[in-house]
Amino acid sequence: HIPFQSGDNDILKAMARGYTHQKYRRIINTIREYMPDASISADAIVGFPGETEAQFENTLKLVEDIGFDQLNTAAYSPRPGTPAALWENQLPEEVKCDRLQRLNHLVAVKAAERSQRYLGRIEEVLVEDQNPKDNTQVMGRTKGNRLTFFTGDINHLKGELVLVKITEARAFSLTGERVEE
Missing domain, CATH: 2.40.50.140 (Nucleic acid-binding proteins)
Known part of the structure; x- marks a missing residue:
């Protein structure tokens, strides 16, 4: 289980994750190089404050490229006491729900493709x-x-x-x- 949270470097920076999507991809590529059948699961959050459609599409691209076996997905929700909870650029619930549905659909398609190897x-x-x-x-x-x-x-x-x-x-x-x- 190797969480990535977002496929966009600006969102990762805003989340204070300390890595880029390029570094994440290198890690996954190394795992698959040595263990092609490794089952890879991760976590992703959509609708982080300020996330644009283009930034969300970077997350979709990462999921499309990697093809996770399982992906735990969630729409961002503010947690009291966290810096992001105080930001004014919160996204509307409808946007977060739409993005979550789109991501979940792609996850199911890619997981079904990976399952065929069995x-x-x-x-x-x-x-x-x-x-x-x-x-x-x-x-x-x-x-x-x-x-x-x-x-x-x-x-x-x-x-x-x-x-x-x-x-x-x-x-x-x-x-x-x-x-x-």
Whole structure:
């Protein structure tokens, strides 16, 4: 998990983050150079005081270029006692909501693209619980933290590491079939 908050250097400076989007990109590129399948998640905030449409589009560009596996997103909200809470250039809620929706849509598209790399692969899954939407399935997580569903009995599999062949890939979850060892 490597938060970036914004893809715009002026906004990062206003947030007092101490890094640039170029430095962030170098870090991610280095990780992917050595670990191409690394699952990368991050945090992003939209609607920081004074953020222009062009600055927001820099964040969209960063997300488009990097293609996160997961991205925790939020619209900026003032926190009492912080300098930004006192700034007069707060953005209207409608602008923040619109930007958040646009960012979340792009995140889902990019995550779905990255998920395709799992199709046909056999992944080790740590079984955590029963699928609340389908009691014939269990759910667990891969080493890359991908939520994965497959047919099984939770009473026999909870806490077990199970091999699963991935047959379906969605933005934020996978489905597969258990592979007997």
